[in-house]
Amino acid sequence: MDELIDPSGVPRPLANSVMDLIARLGEDELRARQELAELDIQAMGITFTVYSDGQNIDRAWPFDIIPRVIEGSEWDRISLGLQQRLIALNRFVDDLYNDQRIIADGVFPGDLLDQSVNFRPQLRGISPKFGVWAHISGSDLVRDDDGQMYVLEDNLRVPSGVSYVIENRGVAKRAFAELFERQRIRPVDGYTDELNRLLTSLAPDGCDDPHIAVLTPGIFNSAYFEHSFLAERMGAELVEGADLVVGDDEYVYMKTIEGLERVDVIYRRIDDLFLDPEVFREDSLLGVPGLMRSWRAGKVALANAPGAGVADDKVVYAWVPDMIRYYLDEEPIVPNVPTYRTMYEDERRHVIDNIGDLVLKPANESGGYGILIGSRATKDELDEAVRAIEADPRNWVAQPILSLSTVPTLVEGGVEPRHVDLRPFVLTGEQSYVTPGGLTRVALTKGSLIVNSSQGGGSKDTWIVDGRYGSSYDASPPDSPARATPAPTQTQTQTQWLDEDG
Amino acid sequence: MVLLARTADRLYWGARYIERAEDTARIVRAYNDLVVDYPSDELLRWDPLVAIHGAEIEVAHSADDPAGERAVLRHLIEDRSNTSSIASSVTAARANLRTTREVLPREAWQAVNQLAQYVDSTASAAIERQLRDRFLVRVVEISRRLDGVLESTMTRASPYRMLRLGRLVERADMTTRVLGVAAAAILYNERTHDTERINEEVRWMNVLRSVSALQMYQRRVRGPIDAMTVVQFLLHYSAFPRSVQGCLEEIRSVLVTLPDPQPVLAALEDAEATLTAVDLDDAEAERLDRAMDRVQLAIAGVDAAIHDRYVGPLG
Numbered sequence: 175m176d177e178l179i180d181p182s183g184v185p186r187p188l189a190n191s192v193m194d195l196i197a198r199l200g201e202d203e204l205r206a207r208q209e210l211a212e213l214d215i216q217a218m219g220i221t222f223t224v225y226s227d228g229q230n231i232d233r234a235w236p237f238d239i240i241p242r243v244i245e246g247s248e249w250d251r252i253s254l255g256l257q258q259r260l261i262a263l264n265r266f267v268d269d270l271y272n273d274q275r276i277i278a279d280g281v282f283p284g285d286l287l288d289q290s291v292n293f294r295p296q297l298r299g300i301s302p303k304f305g306v307w308a309h310i311s312g313s314d315l316v317r318d319d320d321g322q323m324y325v326l327e328d329n330l331r332v333p334s335g336v337s338y339v340i341e342n343r344g345v346a347k348r349a350f351a352e353l354f355e356r357q358r359i360r361p362v363d364g365y366t367d368e369l370n371r372l373l374t375s376l377a378p379d380g381c382d383d384p385h386i387a388v389l390t391p392g393i394f395n396s397a398y399f400e401h402s403f404l405a406e407r408m409g410a411e412l413v414e415g416a417d418l419v420v421g422d423d424e425y426v427y428m429k430t431i432e433g434l435e436r437v438d439v440i441y442r443r444i445d446d447l448f449l450d451p452e453v454f455r456e457d458s459l460l461g462v463p464g465l466m467r468s469w470r471a472g473k474v475a476l477a478n479a480p481g482a483g484v485a486d487d488k489v490v491y492a493w494v495p496d497m498i499r500y501y502l503d504e505e506p507i508v509p510n511v512p513t514y515r516t517m518y519e520d521e522r523r524h525v526i527d528n529i530g531d532l533v534l535k536p537a538n539e540s541g542g543y544g545i546l547i548g549s550r551a552t553k554d555e556l557d558e559a560v561r562a563i564e565a566d567p568r569n570w571v572a573q574p575i576l577s578l579s580t581v582p583t584l585v586e587g588g589v590e591p592r593h594v595d596l597r598p599f600v601l602t603g604e605q606s607y608v609t610p611g612g613l614t615r616v617a618l619t620k621g622s623l624i625v626n627s628s629q630g631g632g633s634k635d636t637w638i639v640d641g642r643y644g645s646s647y648d649a650s651p652p653d654s655p656a657r658a659t660p661a662p663t664q665t666q667t668q669t670q671w672l673d674e675d676g
Numbered sequence: 677m678v679l680l681a682r683t684a685d686r687l688y689w690g691a692r693y694i695e696r697a698e699d700t701a702r703i704v705r706a707y708n709d710l711v712v713d714y715p716s717d718e719l720l721r722w723d724p725l726v727a728i729h730g731a732e733i734e735v736a737h738s739a740d741d742p743a744g745e746r747a748v749l750r751h752l753i754e755d756r757s758n759t760s761s762i763a764s765s766v767t768a769a770r771a772n773l774r775t776t777r778e779v780l781p782r783e784a785w786q787a788v789n790q791l792a793q794y795v796d797s798t799a800s801a802a803i804e805r806q807l808r809d810r811f812l813v814r815v816v817e818i819s820r821r822l823d824g825v826l827e828s829t830m831t832r833a834s835p836y837r838m839l840r841l842g843r844l845v846e847r848a849d850m851t852t853r854v855l856g857v858a859a860a861a862i863l864y865n866e867r868t869h870d871t872e873r874i875n876e877e878v879r880w881m882n883v884l885r886s887v888s889a890l891q892m893y894q895r896r897v898r899g900p901i902d903a904m905t906v907v908q909f910l911l912h913y914s915a916f917p918r919s920v921q922g923c924l925e926e927i928r929s930v931l932v933t934l935p936d937p938q939p940v941l942a943a944l945e946d947a948e949a950t951l952t953a954v955d956l957d958d959a960e961a962e963r964l965d966r967a968m969d970r971v972q973l974a975i976a977g978v979d980a981a982i983h984d985r986y987v988g989p990l991g
Binding site for chain 1: 680681683684771775782785786789790793838935986987
């Protein structure tokens with residue numbers, strides 16, 4: 175389905191103002207504005223880094239000026255759902271590193287933990303402030319043909335992209351100034367203040383005016399722009415591992431021109447395994463020897479806490495709805511993509527009976543290995559898959575094939591529908607916060623589901639609009655959700671999501 | 677306000693490279709003016725200019741480039757293998773300052789970024805005469821805009837001061853190089869028997885133009901332009917901000933506001949003493965050249981002391 179245009183080709187009410195303006199401007203003016211937006215992006219130095227032929231190339235951030243519009247009331251629900259989800263995920267992580275009640279109660283199979291590459295047994299017995307491990311997270315959402323938004327995956331380690339949410343808005347405001355005058359579009363630049371507040375709240379007890387630092391792997395990291403952006407917007411220090419040292423008193427210090435200065439809260443954008451060569455990878459030059467000792471002793475706060483990634487792999491994903499019920503005694507507000515776990519008999523039966531309509535994923539492989547797309551497989555391949563499931567039912571999960579929604583996008587041939595996803599960012603501490611909207615990524619190639627910016631994907635500003643939708647508001651009820659022709663037979667598993675930093 | 681030692685280093689070098697690009701642009705522009713004014717049936721070679729970045733290279737003189745103009749300009753403007761060319765300096769400045777965005781006013785970063793984009797896209801075309809002047813003026817202008825932004829919007833604290841130090845150390849150094857190159861040019865012309873072709877007043881006028889000092893000099897001296905007065909003016913007349921003495925005094929005023937600057941102040945005193953000792957009774961080229969080498973070494977001593985004090989022991 176297209177989010178802005180209904181199946182008969184008429185703009186949906188919430189997109190009236192945008193589509194109306196685009197029609198009035200005409201393609202030439204639209205292109206002129208697109209070019210101006212790109213010049214803006216260059217001049218402001220909004221970049222991302224890609225690796226190519228052994229070189230790091232600092233590229234201008236790709237941006238499409240036609241915004242994606244989402245209704246405020248729908249967003250409020252999604253926002254609540256994401257808060258709920260992250261609270262449950264954090265309870266889960268805290269539980270795993272402590273009492274493991276969820277395993278004892280038979281809701282989560284304990285042996286899955288043994289296979290997890292992101293579980294850090296060294297951290298058992300630790301409970302960070304507020305019991306929160308994943309303070310900053312980004313969940314990827316997709317909208318299927320039924321119009322429903324689903325959570326496709328959670329990123330609880332070092333999710334990136336939020337800087338582009340804020341920068342995209344700055345660019346969009348200049349490109350479509352007239353629309354901002356007429357509509358109530360929720361602002362997005364409160365994020366860095368909220369993040370600052372959250373990080374401040376994590377400071378060790380008794381530290382009223384904490385020194386906050388953003389820890390980056392350095393200039394060669396693909397998300398360096400963002401690290402620098404966040405430090406700038408929060409007035410925090412941007413540090414690399416070599417700028418920090420852990421003293422004999424187990425406090426963390428940064429090396430300044432006036433000597434050593436204490437750091438109280440570190441927003442780390444380095445992967446767990448590189449954080450501290452004393453505990454994790456010995457060969458890490460990015461980290462800080464002794465950092466984990468300091469954290470354990472409560473002398474520095476780390477966001478996100480190491481080990482939080484245990485809850486964002488694709489096996490654990492299948493249990494998130496159960497976690498929400500188990501810890502919060504609530505039903506999930508934003509659904510998972512239905513995920514069948516063949517270790518459970520009824521789900522296995524469903525998978526085997528419907529294998530031609532499902533995507534089958536091995537639980538322990540990453541990077542897309544061993545994935546079988548039912549609709550594309552031969553009879554022999556399907557039979558083989560059924561045998562594999564029956565031989566080792568714990569090793570598989572299956573999902574229906576989704577088709578991602580589209581949004582009109584300015585491409586070579588004019589304005590055409592292109593597939594999108596959405597990554598909102600969620601802050602979890604004493605309170606929760608969700609960015610209004612998030613990062614919309616768009617696959618610029620027709621029919622493609624690849625939204626990754628390093629592979630030709632673009633981005634869009636995401637507008638959460640409230641109330642009446644501008645001057646040409648149509649009071650008649652929107653058409654029933656479209657049942658468009660099925661999208662190209664690709665699945666969400668082929669979409670390459672924005673990498674995490676590490 | 678906290679300043680990481682690593683960030684201090686990057687700010688200092690970012691500013692040095694920007695200043696180097698700006699000063700090189702001024703020097704090339706002044707020489708270009710001189711060449712354009714020169715009768716076209718006589719050859720004024722560009723060779724002496726390569727010494728500005730301390731390189732000792734043979735300039736290729738081909739049939740379609742008898743004055744070495746294109747070869748020298750390529751070296752000074754766009755050659756990436758010359759780490760001090762305008763293109764290299766601007767890239768280095770951007771690379772350094774890109775890692776200090778959290779302490780730099782946004783507008784300042786944008787000026788640097790814009791300069792880098794402009795130089796990347798235009799440097800090779802600037803070898804051509806029609807575009808050259810516009811290019812050089814633009815480099816100077818964006819560099820000046822950057823200082824304007826810093827001057828008017830940046831908190832006076834350690835990050836600002838490290839940027840100032842970078843600017844001033846480089847500027848002092850470049851002024852000595854302009855004088856050194858003038859001396860080298862005289863020697864070169866003596867060797868190639870060009871001396872009589874260029875009159876002395878024009879040559880020293882060009883030296884003054886290279887550091888944008890001609891007008892200020894004339895207001896100060898109110899007389900004909902001669903070698904000795906020009907050298908004295910550019911070395912010792914501290915009221916002029918591009919004079920070496922002026923730069924050193926400003927460096928002092930910045931240093932005293934930084935934490936524990938004693939070791940750097942000691943190096944600065946050495947540099948001031950070296951400068952004072954330059955007491956030429958005539959602008960004899962070889963002596964001038966050697967004197968400038970000594971002052972450059974003393975300035976390098978200040979640079980090393982800044983590094984040792986604010987970056988080295990921790991970095």
